[in-house]
Amino acid sequence: SQQGEEDPQALSIQEGENATMNCSYKTSINNLQWYRQNSGRGLVHLILIRSNEREKHSGRLRVTLDTSKKSSSLLITASRAADTASYFCAIYPYNQGGKLIFGQGTELSVKP
Amino acid sequence: DGGITQSPKYLFRKEGQNVTLSCEQNLNHDAMYWYRQDPGQGLRLIYYSQIVNDFQKGDIAEGYSVSREKKESFPLTVTSAQKNPTAFYLCASSSTSRDRWGETQYFGPGTRLLVL
Numbered sequence: 001s002q003q004g005e006e007d008p009q010a011l012s013i014q015e016g017e018n019a020t021m022n023c024s025y026k027t028s029i030n031n032l033q034w035y036r037q038n039s040g041r042g043l044v045h046l047i048l049i050r051s052n053e054r055e056k057h058s059g060r061l062r063v064t065l066d067t068s069k070k071s072s073s074l075l076i077t078a079s080r081a082a083d084t085a086s087y088f089c090a091i092y093p094y095n096q097g098g099k100l101i102f103g104q105g106t107e108l109s110v111k112p
Numbered sequence: 113d114g115g116i117t118q119s120p121k122y123l124f125r126k127e128g129q130n131v132t133l134s135c136e137q138n139l140n141h142d143a144m145y146w147y148r149q150d151p152g153q154g155l156r157l158i159y160y161s162q163i164v165n166d167f168q169k170g171d172i173a174e175g176y177s178v179s180r181e182k183k184e185s186f187p188l189t190v191t192s193a194q195k196n197p198t199a200f201y202l203c204a205s206s207s208t209s210r211d212r213w214g215e216t217q218y219f220g221p222g223t224r225l226l227v228l
Contacts, residue, residue, distance in 0.1 A: 033216065040222070041222065042202055042219035042222050043217075044219070088154060088155070090217075099170070102154040102155040104152075104153060105154055107152075
C-alpha cells in the first residue's frame with residue numbers, strides 16, 4: 001500500500017509533555033501533509049512539507065521529513081488538553097493526479 | 113465568510129433508498145473530493161473532480177455517484193447498490209494551479225449517514 005502508516009495508533013500524555021507521531025510511506029512523494037481531526041468534525045490542515053524540505057515549524061508544531069527513509073514525524077511541544085484529537089499524515093505521490101493518500105491516524109489524548 | 117459546507121449533518125437511509133449529500137464551497141477551488149471515513153480509520157477516496165463537468169472514480173466508487181455541474185457544488189449520491197453505507201462522509205476542495213497541484217485540502221464538517 002502507498003498510504004502513510006502511522007505510529008503509534010494511540011498516544012496518551014500529560015499536559016505540558018511533548019507528543020511525537022510518526023508516519024512512514026512506500027512511494028516517492030511530491031509533498032507530505034499533516035491534518036488534525038477533532039472528534040466528529042472535518043479535518044484541518046496543519047503543515048505541508050515538500051520533498052526537498054527537511055524540517056518545518058508552525059507555532060508549537062515541528063515536522064521533519066526524511067525522504068531516504070520515507071518517513072516523517074510530527075512533534076507537538078508543550079501539549080495542551082485542547083490538542084486532544086486524531087492526527088493524520090497524507091502523502092501526495094508523484095503521478096497520482098493530485099490525489100492525497102491518508103494514513104490511519106494517531107489518536108492523541110492529552111490529560112489535564 | 114469563505115469555506116466549505118456540507119448538509120445535512122446527519123442523514124438516515126432506509127433500505128433500497130438513494131440519498132444525496134450536499135457539498136458547497138465558496139473558495140473558488142477547481143478541485144473537489146469526497147471521502148468516506150469508518151470508525152477509527154483513515155479517509156478513503158470515493159470520487160474527485162478537477163474541473164466542472166468532469167470527475168473520476170476514487171478507490172471505493174462502487175455504489176456511489178456524483179455530478180459537477182457547477183464549480184461550487186459537488187453532490188454525492190449514495191445509491192441502494194452501496195450495501196454498507198453507514199459512515200462519516202467528508203467533502204474537501206483544493207486549488208489546482210499548475211505548479212501547486214496536490215496542495216492543501218480544505219474540509220467540510222462532514223455528514224454522518226446511518227441506515228435505518
